[in-house]
Amino acid sequence: MASRITYNCCLLLLFSLLIIFTVSEGFCKDDLKITKDKDGTTYTVGSDESREKAVEEEERDKQRAWDMLKNSNIIIDKRK
DSSP states (O other), rough: HHHHHHHHHHHHHHHHHHHHHHHHHHHHHEEEEEEEEETEEEEEEEEEHHHHHHHHHHHHHHHHHHHHHHSSOOOOOOOO
């Protein structure tokens, strides 16, 4: 009886690991881009599409921050 419980637990563990690795594979599909130049080798993780998206998001964040500063009422008190 104890060996049957151990066997079932092992099967459950194996199936759980199989499901976890199968699901996580979809989240880890970043490409590895290797660029060699005279200075050395550069390894870049992620696709060009994801890098372009990150740059666009950074530019949009900068624009929003600048708009927030332009539209805020900042009062500088020069009294001493």
